[in-house]
Amino acid sequence: MRTLSLALRTSAICLLAICFANFNLSPELDAGDPPLAPTTKANPDWLLNPAPYRSQIQTVPPVDPLQSEAHRPTEIRLTNGLAERVWQISPQVATTSLKLLSTGEEYVRAVGPEARLTIDGQSFPIGGLTGQPVKNYLKREWLSQLKPLPGSYSFVSYQTGPIEERFAWKKRPEWMPRDLPWPPPGQHLVLQFAPPAIPPQIETGKVLFQERFGENSPAAKIDAGWKPTVSTRHPRTSFHNEGKAGELMALPDTCVYLEREWPAEGASVELTIDCGDDTNANSWGPGLAWKFPEGTISLVARPHSQQLEIYGFQGGEQLLGEFDRTQPISLRLSLQQNEVVCEAAQKGASFQSLARIPVTSHPQTLRIGKIGKHGDGKDYPTAQGEPCRNHLHEVTLRAKPAPSAQPVLADLPRVEMHYEIYDGLPLFSKWMVVHNTTSRPVVIDRFVSEELRLVEVESSVEDATLTERYNLHVESEYAFHAMDAAHACEAGVRIQTDPDYPTQVNYRKQTRCLLDASPLQGPGIHLPPGQRFTTYRVYELLLDSTDRERRGLAQRRMYRTLAPWVTENPLMFHKVQSDPASIREAITQCADTGFEMIIMSFGSGVNLENSNAAYRQKYRQLADEARQKGIALGGYTLTGSRSAGTPADNTQGAPAAFGVMPCLGSAWGRDYLQRVKDFLFDAGLSVLENDGPYPGDLCHATTHPHHHGLADSQWVQWEAQSDLYRWCRKQGIYVNQPDWYFLNGGNKTGMGYRETNWSLPRAEQEIIERQNIYDGTWTKTQSMGWMFVPLSQYHGGGAAATIEPLAEHLDHYEARLANLIGSGTQACYRGPRLYDTQATREVVCKWTRFFKDHREVLGGDLIHLRRANGRDWDGWMTVNPTGRERGLAFFYNPLETEVRQTIQLPVYYTGLATNARVTVEKETPRILPIQAGHQLPLELIIPPRSRTWVLLEEVN
Incomplete structure (x- = not known):
């Protein structure tokens, strides 16, 4: 691969270096119409002639490897004349465009991280930009104003090269209508990321002001810099109830707070409170707020629901997290790279980030106390009941921490983001590789390998039902328990709601417009030092029509490109016996009529789990006889809906998809897969019919040797099943499987019938x-x-x-x-x-x-x-x-x-x-x-x- 170092910011980071005419057809199909995009001889329809559409990786401006760092590119483009993906790479990497060139349709409406990785319980963005004023669309003039996501992995360099094969494939051209290339032609881009620099701790910033309420103030005095605001709804309303400074007394859902000017050098404020006997208030709870020229940002406790409410002036309130109202809670607002970071901590735990809100100015005033809804000073119009108490314990204002002379990188694994574009069709792929460059084992709790903020396909004020379909087909290798992609791939990729989209039309912010590629469970992988973990690949096919036939043609072209073994299509006879005489009779009939494959079917008596050498040799002789006549011989094995050798080797916990399932992370499960491999190899069989492959079952066992517990059980079992099929592809063994394992080597699944x-x-x-x-x-x-x-x-x-x-x-x-x-x-x-x-x-x-x-x-x-x-x-x-x-x-x-x-x-x-x-x-x-x-x-x-x-x- 060609490598260009594009080091950003510090030398320390540098070192780490997807037509028809009148036929009385279904009303949804009009396949006689020409394609929506105009075609010419120079610009033909890619479904008819894909040859002109060759993949390339471009930089803007073009890069000469001999030029200085000052001439590094500002954009990278992955394109093939049909579709393109564009990344802005300075000051940080982020996808700024995903476009179908034939129609001009843009899919990206907002920037975000390239991926997310949770290691040892701590989550990190991979690259990413922030600061976009609104998330409905992305204007080009905004790009220069965007800032890196705080705490994110930093872009270091990139490499380019041709696409490489995912695994070996021994072709069976006699079963194919025509030869297809492997690996598929196209271009491969790798973006290298280093761990984030360790930020200086907020707590180390210089203290500009601090007040411990109730301490050393017997006369109930507070600092003279505070300006009080007190509700007039009840005569006992006070901020120094019974002479105790900081003890707030007021009706539920009314206000009593202190306000002061915010110092110009101030960067954070931390307030410790408790809710006292206020158990009925909702939005009017104790907390703090910053008032900006453009509005107010507040973080308050809701005593009644025991949740924290955040309000940002750019749109709407958010209810986040939970807290125990019987215990004090600390709230913090801090300014970090043009964002307000909202955090909370309780019972001695570290502060947890709740939300980040972009800002373009500096706070003017600070409010602490029982603050009204949206951080204002208005009482709820129908507030009533008896007064109740809240307590302010301590408030601290700090300046920005002093920057480190030399940034220190966090002791975390290195990350690569991989992308491919394929010749001749508007298709991209993406995956993540984590290299454990640390000296200790780490746990990969979770990953999000793709997070695209899509231009919504529909907008509805009411609950969004997504009745319209995106011009986008997304699929991943992480797929099981279905005979079609739409259902099988829900395990690894989904289009869901975007909580960081306050200006969407839907009132409840439930529009599904965030493409999320992550496993529903885990993976929970324990990664030793020096080893690497590779996520599954996500495939994004951009569709140029709403016509059902044309969309299907594009998807089918995708499978022929990514999994060309699916075009192997032998004539197959399911034999219901497996004794030598019957098999020899079947060989004769197949050779006589032109059939190309014999599968000893379910109920035939063949046992691919048999380890007896003489038994295997019997089928070796039959397979050789069949092969001499151009016939492939194979057999059936049942994986799901049967028990392992002992109940302890089955999946534990919730019932399996088919009632009972051997855990493929148990000793028996791995031995079963190996025995099947050995039988196929020793007997020289050319076909595996695997019934009930791993369907996505979970296992709670902690004693199985190949997985640690529930968190990694799904991933480990899927990987074990996929490894069997990849091995079959390398051996030229045809695979029938009733699940969606095509991208991992399977040839055929059920067409769909009862x-x-x-x-x-x-x-x-x-x-x-x-x-x-x-x-x-x-x-x-x-x-x-x-x-x-x-x-x-x-x-x-x-x-x-x-x-x-x-x-x-x-x-x-x-x-x-x-x-x-x-x-x-x-x-x-x-x-x-x-x-x-x-x-x-x-x-x-x-x-x-x-x-x-x-x-x-x-x-x-x-x-x-x-x-x-x-x-x-x-x-x-x-x-x-x-x-x-x-x-x-x-x-x-x-x-x-x-x-x-x-x-x-x-x-x-x-x-x-x-x-x-x-x-x-x-x-x-x-x-x-x-x-x-x-x-x-x-x-x-x-x-x-x-x-x-x-x-x-x-x-x-």
């Missing part, structure tokens, strides 16, 4: 199957989702639901093959055999040959034409705009009568612009013109209870 539906009558299964494929491929490629064909009885249903004997239901068997292969989708054909007669064999061979003849276009994107409803034709089209075969459309007819229609086929995503070479099944090819709106009119006859396919090719 298993009991395969017990319905056969004719209904055909239609529901097409619905499942149609619905499951909006955000998954066809190759990412398996379907299911129960050749033998499954979940009941009897003879009406079962295909066996195959020859007796050959029309249905062919319909299922045509449904699946016509969409490029593979199914678990589960049963004892693939064919039983020569006629059955010929049907299977017909469709496997069709799949292999058209594998490239069938492995392209699926364009949704019409969802199956049993009332009219339905269908889809697979497209490949850079291939020889540009499109392959299938039209299905569920009716007992033929369908004759002129269908306007939307061909935009085939890349064909003027003419197309059209073949309808085995008819003679014709050259047809493409009409306006990218429509190709086709006169089709679809036979009853059958299908028709149409091939589109480029005109030579």
